[in-house]
Amino acid sequence: MRPAPDLSLYLVTDEAQCAGAGRSVLETVVAAVDGGATCVQLRAKDADGGPFLRQVIEVCRAVGSRVPVLVNDRVDVFLAARELGARVAGVHVGQSDLPALLVRALIGDGAFLGLSASTDAQVIAAQDEGACDHLGIGTVRETATKTDAPGGLGVAGVARAASLVELPAVAIGGVKAPDMAPLAAAGLAGGAVVSAICCAPDPRRAAAELLAAWREGLR
């Protein structure tokens, strides 16, 4: 069995947002992990495979021994990074990416696999299928980043969907610091954030505040 990674503060990167804040993805990730981010998913929907692979390798070299680093969508980039010896932990896919069962066959049993879900049916199917290790459920509220998911389930809606299964689930989509305590209290495994860290003036401090808020909700 794979030990469940700590998903409490799960950073999903957005290169344009990082650039808008005057930083690279690598700089943002390092600062966020210094601040307390517990898991990192590298997402680069518009990047070619070559530059994305270089980003994955750089980030894994910088933080891969401290937190799990997951690759969004591109199973081939994950496989190439592993082939090069990078400490890359797994893959995250959405409903329109390669099917989770096939991804599991390609990455093997030792890697983590996350799956996005936004409806009850998707959440239950993910558990029944048995391919993924954790879910990203959302969106919590409308967001410009995750355009492939229906919006506005709210904390209560995400928590209700997560309660349908035993798989650990993080809430994603417009999650901000004030959401973290309610999400923790509602039994989620974590809060996934994009702009709350990528757009922050100080991503280390933003991560520290998000994690503190999460822990507050666990009391």
Next chain:
Amino acid sequence: MRPAPDLSLYLVTDEAQCAGAGRSVLETVVAAVDGGATCVQLRAKDADGGPFLRQVIEVCRAVGSRVPVLVNDRVDVFLAARELGARVAGVHVGQSDLPALLVRALIGDGAFLGLSASTDAQVIAAQDEGACDHLGIGTVRETATKTDAPGGLGVAGVARAASLVELPAVAIGGVKAPDMAPLAAAGLAGGAVVSAICCAPDPRRAAAELLAAWREGLR
């Protein structure tokens, strides 16, 4: 050793162009192979992995025993299709995709690997590296489809670049029927076309004319 595929008339698909002509990619490929296309590369830069995988499987089911079907860029889609038993022949990558040596490691020795090149240095590096089986050199002339390559080498420029190496090379980028005979006469291994088939009112007839022109140039 992999036997060299027949690259004479090499179709690269473009979903938007096929749709503009009122056809699916599958319909276009079947018609083109009926007309004489000898090799097919499925290219879907903007598609998600799931829909692209379905397209690859459908096309392989329809024509994979008649001509080699290559997957553009997405090594993971190739691996997933093969995992599902599809008769998919290989992968084609560009200079900004995953590096050819890594792709070779991921797809194994039994699969074909094509690589795009547009400069003398890229052509020679591809041969020295030893990872790919054939090259796509271009563009022959400016084109809206291949926006990642410098334009306008012309038939003579492509032929000169191809002559630098022993790897088989197809010319790509704005190739039309009148170019096919000169390309064949200049020693290329084939002509790769996108819009000349994908936009054609009758893709079967377009393919037949392109192949006839190619053979004319071999006399």
